[in-house]
Amino acid sequence: METVESGKEWYVLHTYSGYENKVKENLELRKMSMGMENNIFEVIVPEEEDVEIKEGKAKTSIRKTFPGYVLVQMIMSDEAWYVVRNTPGVTGFVGSHGAGSKPAPLLDEEIDVILRRMGKDTKKVEIDANVGDLVTITEGAFAGMTGRVEEKNDDKQTLKVSIEMFGRETAAEVEFYQIKKLDD
Secondary structure, X not given: OOOHHHHEEEEEEEEXXXXXXXXXXXXXXXXXXXXXXXXXXXXXXXXXXXXXXXXXXXXEEEXXXXXXXXXXXXXXXXXXXXXXXXXXXXXXXXXXXXXXXXOOOOOHHHHHHHHHHOOOOOOOOOOOOOOOOEEEEOOOOOOOOEEEEEEEEOOOOEEEEEEEEOOEEEEEEEEHHHEEEOOO
């Protein structure tokens, strides 16, 4: 028998723009009232905090990263698909080809990027690199460059690495999974 965890995947719902939070609320209520707690797990409206400086004052606001979309973590079954699809405000699943076909889930890498941007914990990456260690950047804009770790932020899972670019030292912020420690 499969465990409940094994079928959990993230899907993207298309909603009426401006109704994302209402869809989240409706889906949470329907999940409880229809006994779908073992099939529908987390519902997220992707948002980011924006800081804007006007007249010398910082103003913080919350901005929807993907207006008109809501993320739902669920086990795709006929019942769960029906409950989610028929939630008020949901216009459909992204990745569904219509005619009653089930949608394609997000890839792990895609949901990790979205959750990390929101400041939510995804899988924690353990690294043995510390301040002062020499590392090679393996992914991203600085891939292939070598530098020394200047700062380590375990909560955000990021490092500030001092690299040489255009003949001068530059600080690059990279995520834990983007580096490989070198032996000094």
